[in-house]
Amino acid sequence: MSAIRHALTTRRADDFAGWYQEVVSAADLAEESGVRGCMVIKPWGYGIWERMQRLLDARIKDAGVDNAYFPLFIPLANFTREAAHVEGFAKEMAVVTHHRLIADGKGGLVPDPEAKLEEPLIVRPTSETIIGDAMARWVQSWRDLPLKINQWANVVRWEMRTRMFLRTSEFLWQEGHTAHETSEDARIETMRALEMYRAFAQDQCAIPVIAGEKPENERFPGAVETWSIEAMMQDGKALQAGTSHYLGTSFADASGIRFQDREGTQQLAHTVSWGMSTRMIGGLIMTHGDDDGLRVPPQIAPWQVVILPMLRGDDGDAALLEYCEALKIAATKEWAFDEKLRILLDSRPGKVAAKRWDWVRRGAPVIIEVGPRDMEQGRVSLLRRDRLWNAAGKADFTNPQREEATGSLSAVLADIQASMFAGAVEQRDARIERGITGFEQLAAFFAEDQHQPGWAEVQWARPTGTELEQVVERLKALKLTFRNVPLDAAAADGPCLFTGAPAVERILVARAY
């Protein structure tokens, strides 16, 4: 037993699900709203989302994709054109049927039967259909292609079982929709989006991911190919953190996205869609959180450095605040990751210890405390969130001179970013098992008594249809799912674990969120 007094009451190792919920509330990320599956995202949580938006949006724009906004409501008829797509979403759709309320005579309000909509509207679960509709108007000739549109929006899927950030009925995301002249161009865009997500997750969120293709049974409804990035959470489960779909021509056919090609012939466009959502915040928590709360990678942190003056409510406060202001101004001139540092001087009244632990739980990368003694000696007390505790089980402060601290901040932040990623990679790589060749062996690897088994990468023959369904059922009995076929996996060189036929590739098997 360690003597460390952690900032949270639930240990990751004891109760991962309970710990997750405690982080969400203790780090001030979000709270329940009273509506099933809908959450209030609080300023610190939303600040993290804004950072993700800003960084990913820059990548999207760099790829020549334009932002636009499409309506929340979609006419039912519009949605019903692509059969597989409809079937995939029909069970989780919110429907608007009335446009007016009327008094019920008992002090309440009910939908006015007189105000029933001729045609119900659905609340978008995704916007393929309505954007496809627009694209059909915008595309006439091959010169109009490629057409690349992105929107940042909320979507609604009526989930049976919800969890904060991981699966909510309403969530925020970006959805990119592109239309192309050829299948080749569309596939290139599909892979570009996938690579964009991989780089964003790893280089900015410090979340290691494996990019690969989803098997047939895990495809987006109506898609020809679905690709994903998969991240391993600290409990060994997989989280799909971003997806990119090559949709072929079926959506173009359903929406009427046609163009005259270079020979003057009418052709269907090839479409692609790709998305990343607030679920990424759940991934951030389960990748970087610890028993003291969240740890936010510096590139994602709304505030990278929080300065806490030790105010005493006496005459000394003014000078101390002045000292901290000077520190803040100097630090704000420093850069890291090609952006100015984001520094908060938290001078609200209150005990410094209480405020310190608030920021530890929220996961600010660097906390700088300044007391009268620091000021006298021209120094500060600096605490790194990624290395909180010293060997004695105390908060591990260092005491650089003020100028030295300011000058070193960008290097410290870069180091925190790098070490968080390296730590996550190490944890993940240690838990990917590549030597499993038989189903019994697979079952043993994922046996219930094994606490955090991680993932298995196995060889398979890529069965399809009912043969695949049988394999999926066998896995389901073990609560396992296929994640993806990693792009960079080694070539197959043995029999399929499931069918015994010669394997054609390697696929990841894991429990998943």
Next chain:
RNA sequence: CGGGGAGUAGCGCAGCCCGGUAGCGCAUCUGCUUUGGGAGCAGAGGGCCGCAGGUUCGAAUCCUGUCUCCCCGACCA
């Protein structure tokens, strides 16, 4: 959506079985003491007991319905 558990102060909980003035710890506020690594003492404020009905002289407590959350399933780009 099925099975189980829960909802009482900002947070964590007791009270409910057996109906009778709303409690505890932490947090908050005030005062005093303390003052560099999660302070101490004293006092104070804060409640549609999830919501709606019902039974009753009287409901946090009993009954019915309903909403929300958690766990297990089913479902799930």
